[in-house]
Amino acid sequence: MSVLIYIDQSEGHIKKAALEALSYGSQLAKQTGTTAEGIVIGTVKDDLGSLGQYGITQVHQVANPQLDHLDAQVFTGILAQAVQLTGATIIIFPGNADGKTIAPRLSVRLKAALVSGAVGLPDTTNGFIVKKSVFSGKAFARVSLKTDIKIITLNPNAFPAVVSATDAKAAVVPFNATLDATKVKSLSVNKVKGDIPLSEAEIVVSGGRGLKGPENWGMVEELAKLLGGATACSRPVSDSDWRPHHEHVGQTGLAIAPNLYIAIGISGAIQHLAGVNRSKTIVVINKDPEAPFFKAADYGIVGDAFEVVPQLIEEVKKLKGVA
Amino acid sequence: MKILVCISKSPDTTAKIAFTDNNTKFAAAGVQWIINPYDEWYALVKAIEIKEKDTSAVIHLVTVGPADVEPIIRKALALGGDEAIRVNADSQDSFYVAAQIAEIARQGGYDLIFTGKETIDYNGSSVGGMIAEMLNMPFVGLANHFELNGNTSTITREIEGGEEKVEVDLPVVVSCQQGMAEARIPNMRGIMAARTKPLKVVEPAAADSLTEIVQFELPPAKEGVKLIPADNPAELIRLLHEEAKVI
Numbered sequence A: 001m002s003v004l005i006y007i008d009q010s011e012g013h014i015k016k017a018a019l020e021a022l023s024y025g026s027q028l029a030k031q032t033g034t035t036a037e038g039i040v041i042g043t044v045k046d047d048l049g050s051l052g053q054y055g056i057t058q059v060h061q062v063a064n065p066q067l068d069h070l071d072a073q074v075f076t077g078i079l080a081q082a083v084q085l086t087g088a089t090i091i092i093f094p095g096n097a098d099g100k101t102i103a104p105r106l107s108v109r110l111k112a113a114l115v116s117g118a119v120g121l122p123d124t125t126n127g128f129i130v131k132k133s134v135f136s137g138k139a140f141a142r143v144s145l146k147t148d149i150k151i152i153t154l155n156p157n158a159f160p161a162v163v164s165a166t167d168a169k170a171a172v173v174p175f176n177a178t179l180d181a182t183k184v185k186s187l188s189v190n191k192v193k194g195d196i197p198l199s200e201a202e203i204v205v206s207g208g209r210g211l212k213g214p215e216n217w218g219m220v221e222e223l224a225k226l227l228g229g230a231t232a233c234s235r236p237v238s239d240s241d242w243r244p245h246h247e248h249v250g251q252t253g254l255a256i257a258p259n260l261y262i263a264i265g266i267s268g269a270i271q272h273l274a275g276v277n278r279s280k281t282i283v284v285i286n287k288d289p290e291a292p293f294f295k296a297a298d299y300g301i302v303g304d305a306f307e308v309v310p311q312l313i314e315e316v317k318k319l320k321g322v323a
Numbered sequence B: 001m002k003i004l005v006c007i008s009k010s011p012d013t014t015a016k017i018a019f020t021d022n023n024t025k026f027a028a029a030g031v032q033w034i035i036n037p038y039d040e041w042y043a044l045v046k047a048i049e050i051k052e053k054d055t056s057a058v059i060h061l062v063t064v065g066p067a068d069v070e071p072i073i074r075k076a077l078a079l080g081g082d083e084a085i086r087v088n089a090d091s092q093d094s095f096y097v098a099a100q101i102a103e104i105a106r107q108g109g110y111d112l113i114f115t116g117k118e119t120i121d122y123n124g125s126s127v128g129g130m131i132a133e134m135l136n137m138p139f140v141g142l143a144n145h146f147e148l149n150g151n152t153s154t155i156t157r158e159i160e161g162g163e164e165k166v167e168v169d170l171p172v173v174v175s176c177q178q179g180m181a182e183a184r185i186p187n188m189r190g191i192m193a194a195r196t197k198p199l200k201v202v203e204p205a206a207a208d209s210l211t212e213i214v215q216f217e218l219p220p221a222k223e224g225v226k227l228i229p230a231d232n233p234a235e236l237i238r239l240l241h242e243e244a245k246v247i
């Protein structure tokens, strides 16, 4: 009956998306009168016991260094065995690349209904109905999961990671799973060094074609860094190779939902808004008072980015006490 | 080399999103339909690039939908692709659609199956992984680079905060996203050729749907923007700190 949460790890560290999934899973366990357990695959450097803070009782660990890289088929096999062992009827994944890669396979393996991009806890009063983001953030759908076992992948930043029991420890139990042959061989991993991944960032500073060229991104990067955030861009900016493709947000890029999204020199085309309109607070800096983005914004400055942004940087420095 | 590209239709990106029948159905009246951009720009164009290098490669397109998706599949054929298969059924949910495509794939014996990373209407990001599992094939999700050397592919995929380069022998299922290829527009010759390319219609295989949409809703409207004079950025920072409490 329990809830099983897939604890995503990257290079031995537990990421924010996994903590959100743990909080979501343990809340859901409380709601349905059961317990929540986690499963982690590969070698981990972080203290797994302390994940008890997020409300889980046990962490099943398959600590095999051969599993440090994802092969969805192998991982699906492990998770199917873990579901059997724990008797879990609800499985939660973070909605990042790894979650999106494994969850659909597990859905087929267990013939379990899958809903991806959940933005809230299920409504379990009459059936099992999950609200998910659709039309790239322009609407929501309430989706009924019709099978006994259910799988949910959670949109990043949709549900906060909450410490529900500060001192609680989860029991870490080794789990010996039978492994299928690996078919996906990892050759190399290339992490964006020192930066916060865009999907995890709580603050995002984003630039558009109004910034004229890649040489002008210094101020975007500086503002993001001062605020502890990540940088993003509109599609024409990445299409012109001013910025890397993974920074492209919008309907055909990454959909994000940070606490603060600062759009600089971006017109606010409907396709751009689709990927960012779930942000909690939106700030728009644009020299054109008619730019459509202002209609979707919480705060705005009508002005030239090249004058406004350097001043904002100075003000943030003052606020943060940086010389 | 046989490649199967999964094509889905989606409302034009500028379409007004509204619902009818007590918010249970998308208001499709007057909506322009397009090829789901991820399927078109990344999955299909990548397949075309492969065929341009290896002219013996064959590209089949598959779509699950009623007859009204045919203009979409013809447009995809105009970009490239040798023939198309339409499974004559409403796409009930990701599992059902994947089951239909897996059935086509079993009969066709493909070396490569490409999907877009997600559709821009349902945002499920699930069909590719499901097909792979149904066919017992490896799956690489959210790929932004793909190279073929004989029977082995080198694929770069998104991971949390970066990318991973992996090597997989064919056959493989790949879901494609930005970076994979550059969008193209069909030319006149392609459009003419598409008219006579085979478009086979097959009836659906028996399959279940595991989920059902019970209702749609629209997000609450924004209250309206608070404008701050350009010469007073300090005020914006103060509001973000004290009012919105986000910095």
Ligand SMILES: Cc1cc2nc3c(=O)[nH]c(=O)nc-3n(C[C@H](O)[C@H](O)[C@H](O)COP(=O)(O)OP(=O)(O)OC[C@H]3O[C@@H](n4cnc5c(N)ncnc54)[C@H](O)[C@@H]3O)c2cc1C
Pocket (backbone or CB within 6 Å): A207, A208, A209, A210, A211, A233, A234, A235, A236, A237, A248, A249, A250, A251, A252, A253, A264, A265, A266, A267, A268, A269, A270, A271, A272, A275, A285, A286, A287, A288, A291, A303, A304, A305, A306, B013, B037
């Ligand atoms: C099918 C489809 C999918 C798409 N998907 C996406 C997507 O996922 N993401 C995306 O971003 N776009 C997407 N687009 C493109 C989208 O329609 C817009 O063309 C794009 O978002 C515009 O980018 P932009 O705002 O950077 O540039 P522009 O529209 O050129 O806007 C530049 C803005 O900068 C302002 N500006 C200029 N100079 C200054 C200055 N000195 N100071 C301040 N402001 C200044 C201008 O007033 C203007 O508002 C898609 C389009 C289609 C057709």
